[in-house]
Amino acid sequence: RSPNIEWAKHPNWTWSLITYLSDHPTFRTKLFSDSTADAAKENRSKAVAKDGKPQQYAVLAKHIF
Numbered sequence: 001r002s003p004n005i006e007w008a009k010h011p012n013w014t015w016s017l018i019t020y021l022s023d024h025p026t027f028r029t030k031l032f033s034d035s036t037a038d039a040a041k042e043n044r045s046k047a048v049a050k051d052g053k054p055q056q057y058a059v060l061a062k063h064i065f
Contacts, residue, residue: 016064031056 007014021028030049039046049056 013064017060020060020063027056027059031060 005013021031026047029047031053036046
């Protein structure tokens with residue numbers, strides 16, 4: 001098992017994550033599973049990730065670490 005990520009000891013990692021997700025709203029929407037209801041309410045197409053969660057997490061890890 002991989003060791004736990006110690007976010008509290010590295011606040012810059014948290015800010016890097018927040019910045020990335022703020023700068024990439026489509027990625028953020030896909031990561032947190034866009035809902036059909038939200039998309040319909042906002043009169044837009046549902047955002048669907050072509051990559052699975054592991055690939056999305058890899059993108060974040062590459063950016064943060």
